[in-house]
Amino acid sequence: MIEDIKIKGNKVLESMASVGLHFGAPRSRRHPSTKAFSFGVKNDIEIIDLEKTLVGLDKVKEFVKKLAGEGKKFMLVGNKSEARDAVEKAGEKADLPWVALRWIGGTLTNFDEIRKRVDRLADLETKGASGELGKYTKKERARIGHEVKDLKRFFSGIINMSQLPSAMFVIDSDKEAIAITEAKKINIPVISLSSTDCDISLVDFPIVGNDKSAGSIKFIVEQIVEAYRGK
Numbered sequence: 001m002i003e004d005i006k007i008k009g010n011k012v013l014e015s016m017a018s019v020g021l022h023f024g025a026p027r028s029r030r031h032p033s034t035k036a037f038s039f040g041v042k043n044d045i046e047i048i049d050l051e052k053t054l055v056g057l058d059k060v061k062e063f064v065k066k067l068a069g070e071g072k073k074f075m076l077v078g079n080k081s082e083a084r085d086a087v088e089k090a091g092e093k094a095d096l097p098w099v100a101l102r103w104i105g106g107t108l109t110n111f112d113e114i115r116k117r118v119d120r121l122a123d124l125e126t127k128g129a130s131g132e133l134g135k136y137t138k139k140e141r142a143r144i145g146h147e148v149k150d151l152k153r154f155f156s157g158i159i160n161m162s163q164l165p166s167a168m169f170v171i172d173s174d175k176e177a178i179a180i181t182e183a184k185k186i187n188i189p190v191i192s193l194s195s196t197d198c199d200i201s202l203v204d205f206p207i208v209g210n211d212k213s214a215g216s217i218k219f220i221v222e223q224i225v226e227a228y229r230g231k
Contacts, residue, residue: 013050019219021209022048024196034196037208046196048208056207057220060169060191061227063205067166068228074191075161076225077179078171078217079103086218087171090225091157097165098157099179108182111164118159121151167191169224172211173198193220 024046091098
């Protein structure tokens with residue numbers, strides 16, 4: 001396949017191809033906004049022009065380096081099963097807010113209310129660590145334990161997010177449409193890894209590539225986060 005898309009000899013493009021970034025969606029599902037990124041079709045699957053993908057990736061790297069230089073943070077959002085592990089690990093590694101289970105409506109547009117729930121989680125965890133919850137009955141502690149478990153499932157990735165992020169990076173812009181809509185309402189720029197079936201006109205910094213494979217997602221997430229960290 002490397003020979004098919006004429007990238008042999010370019011180590012960066014070979015690395016991108018090795019994780020399958022060049023595999024798009026079925027031809028019948030191609031969104032018109034990604035037409036320019038199509039290199040061709042093989043077995044009814046769009047083959048993405050990785051040279052154009054690399055241009056998009058480089059633009060994003062420069063953008064996140066600028067954010068880092070200004071002391072700003074961006075949020076990682078990847079709720080599909082293939083993205084969760086990469087998003088969570090990258091967020092924790094770079095001290096960036098992340099969402100990797102389900103987008104809770106209002107996370108950005110109703111941040112003050114969401115923050116109250118996050119503060120509740122932080123408070124309960126602090127009290128649990130200090131032994132303060134010992135004063136409650138067994139039944140009450142069990143109820144609190146269930147509450148903490150639920151809060152952690154949805155908010156552990158934003159527990160340290162004291163203010164709105166300066167940008168958002170999503171995996172699969174179609175799947176994360178609600179998150180993108182919230183970001184656009186409050187003028188937060190959106191970065192995405194989007195396959196050929198996505199409407200990339202809704203995104204400020206699209207990286208057109210395979211958003212269905214855990215390997216390709218991990219590659220792009222790591223590239224962007226390492227750029228942010230100055231590596």
